[in-house]
Amino acid sequence: xxxxxxDEIVRHRIAKRIALDLEDQAxxxxxxxxxxxxSDYLPSDRHIVLQTENxxxxxxxxxxxxxxxxxxxxxxxxxLVPGSSIVASDFxxxxxxxxxxxxxxxxxxxVDEEGSLANWWIPGKLVxxxxxxxxxVTGAKNVxxxxxHLDKKGRPKLVKKCTLPLTGVGVVTTxxxxxxxxxxxxxxxxxxxxxxxxxxxxxxxxxxMTLAVSRELRTMLGI
Amino acid sequence: MKKTIPRPVISAEEAVSFIREGMSVxxxxxNYGGIPYTLVDALAKSGTxxxxxxxxxxxxxxxxxxxxxxxxxxxxxxxxxxxxxxxxGLNRETGRLFNEGRLDLELVPQGTFVERIRCGGFxxxxxxxxxxxxxxxxxxxxxxxxxxxxxxxxxxxxxxxxLIRAYKAxxxxxxxxxxxxxxxxxxxxxAADLVxxxxxxxxxxxxxxxxCIVTPGILVDVLVLKGDGYYASRT
Numbered sequence: 001x002x003x004x005x006x007d008e009i010v011r012h013r014i015a016k017r018i019a020l021d022l023e024d025q026a027x028x029x030x031x032x033x034x035x036x037x038x039s040d041y042l043p044s045d046r047h048i049v050l051q052t053e054n055x056x057x058x059x060x061x062x063x064x065x066x067x068x069x070x071x072x073x074x075x076x077x078x079x080l081v082p083g084s085s086i087v088a089s090d091f092x093x094x095x096x097x098x099x100x101x102x103x104x105x106x107x108x109x110x111v112d113e114e115g116s117l118a119n120w121w122i123p124g125k126l127v128x129x130x131x132x133x134x135x136x137v138t139g140a141k142n143v144x145x146x147x148x149h150l151d152k153k154g155r156p157k158l159v160k161k162c163t164l165p166l167t168g169v170g171v172v173t174t175x176x177x178x179x180x181x182x183x184x185x186x187x188x189x190x191x192x193x194x195x196x197x198x199x200x201x202x203x204x205x206x207x208x209m210t211l212a213v214s215r216e217l218r219t220m221l222g223i
Numbered sequence: 224m225k226k227t228i229p230r231p232v233i234s235a236e237e238a239v240s241f242i243r244e245g246m247s248v249x250x251x252x253x254n255y256g257g258i259p260y261t262l263v264d265a266l267a268k269s270g271t272x273x274x275x276x277x278x279x280x281x282x283x284x285x286x287x288x289x290x291x292x293x294x295x296x297x298x299x300x301x302x303x304x305x306x307x308x309x310x311x312g313l314n315r316e317t318g319r320l321f322n323e324g325r326l327d328l329e330l331v332p333q334g335t336f337v338e339r340i341r342c343g344g345f346x347x348x349x350x351x352x353x354x355x356x357x358x359x360x361x362x363x364x365x366x367x368x369x370x371x372x373x374x375x376x377x378x379x380x381x382x383x384x385x386l387i388r389a390y391k392a393x394x395x396x397x398x399x400x401x402x403x404x405x406x407x408x409x410x411x412x413x414a415a416d417l418v419x420x421x422x423x424x425x426x427x428x429x430x431x432x433x434x435c436i437v438t439p440g441i442l443v444d445v446l447v448l449k450g451d452g453y454y455a456s457r458t
Contacts, residue, residue: 052403053333054253054254054256054403054406055403055405055406056403067402068255068256068454068457068458069256069401069402069403069404069458070402070403071254071255071256071402071403072403073253073254074254075254075255075256086402086403086405087405088337088400088405088406088407088408088409088410088437089253089279089333089337089406089407089410090337090338090340090341090410093333093334093337093338094334096334097334097352097353097354116357126312126315126318126319126322127311127318127321127328127330128310128311128312128318129280129308129309129310129311129312129330130309130310130330130332130333130355130360131280131309131310131332131333132309132332132333132334133332134332134334134354134355134358134360135332135333135334135335135354138353138354138355138356139334139353139354165358165359166357166358166359167358168357168358169356169357169358170357
């Protein structure tokens with residue numbers, strides 16, 4: 001059994017850890033849900049440019065007086081930081097597919113050992129559509145998955161092989177949950193950081209995919 | 224329709240009367256931003272049936288807005304027979320009608336969606352995209368391998384009519400946009416036989432900086448001033 005943590009703590013811990021991973025000058029697209037929270041934790045000593053799929057390069061926080069003509073991908077009003085620019089959707093996705101994004105951060109339903117992820121459709125339920133997710137995971141240099149370690153029924157979301165319709169094949173570079181940081185290193189999903197509440201054994205017992213354990217395994221940063 | 228200078232400025236009702244039963248219609252917008260609300264509301268009111276809607280998403284229909292928001296209304300009204308979009312999750316009616324077999328739905332990754340429109344508008348026969356390779360999206364599509372990398376062959380998209388939203392127009396039909404209202408609108412202006420633009424304001428030629436014009440007026444047939452609906456006036 002993994003310890004039960006407060007929902008808000010979980011969400012913010014994951015977001016904060018990913019923010020710490022983003023490098024100075026990185027161009028980053030944040031998905032909806034936990035990924036959106038990453039913007040609250042961007043290190044102040046780094047210049048990080050947030051891109052939104054609907055065309056903003058240089059998105060800032062929700063302004064005091066929202067103007068609905070300036071919104072993010074989830075429909076949240078946003079501000080423009082000084083130096084920002086706005087492009088149409090063809091250009092926005094040209095940037096995304098063309099490898100001009102250093103990172104994209106997305107939530108997921110499942111992520112597997114080969115770095116494939118499934119986050120757009122549960123067959124049998126109403127189909128929402130993939131939106132920009134397939135383009136983002138195809139084009140971004142680094143694909144971060146921000147997810148709770150287990151689903152609502154207590155099953156691991158880090159699985160051996162995805163069973164749901166895929167968003168992308170072999171694209172995930174880093175997985176961050178409330179209990180660990182897993183990186184794809186030399187083709188293997190590798191446990192690199194672990195939260196203080198759990199042991200490696202407990203974590204592996206609650207993870208569906210096979211994880212290599214890094215020789216430099218350390219306590220999860222940002223806690 | 225032959226273009227005239229100055230571009231005709233007509234009512235939304237008159238503009239959507241060009242859209243006849245069975246036509247394909249592109250509608251600009253992403254989420255609730257950049258939708259030509261006044262035109263779309265008029266189209267919903269017209270009741271024109273059997274439309275093929277090409278839009279990034281199907282806007283909204285939910286508990287708060289059971290009647291639908293923007294072109295979400297066209298879905299709720301049952302005016303649409305087919306949709307090509309990247310996301311329909313915010314309009315509960317789209318999924319429901321699809322599941323009941325009353326709506327044909329083609330879902331396309333967003334970058335592919337807009338590039339298909341660009342192809343349609345710029346005379347290209349198609350393009351090769353890496354997006355969706357290895358997923359269910361690839362099924363039934365032609366693929367090609369170039370330099371060891373697999374791509375999906377994507378085909379152009381065009382429409383009979385495009386309803387787009389811009390910020391300012393001049394009387395030649397040149398358009399500028401504001402904020403994230405821009406999204407798909409400039410692309411759709413290239414890819415339809417008739418392009419109708421809803422704008423905040425119409426100015427004289429020369430008042431818009433040529434360096435800042437995004438859509439040249441040669442692409443725009445008709446202008447409509449935005450109305451005072453809730454979203455039209457706030458976006």
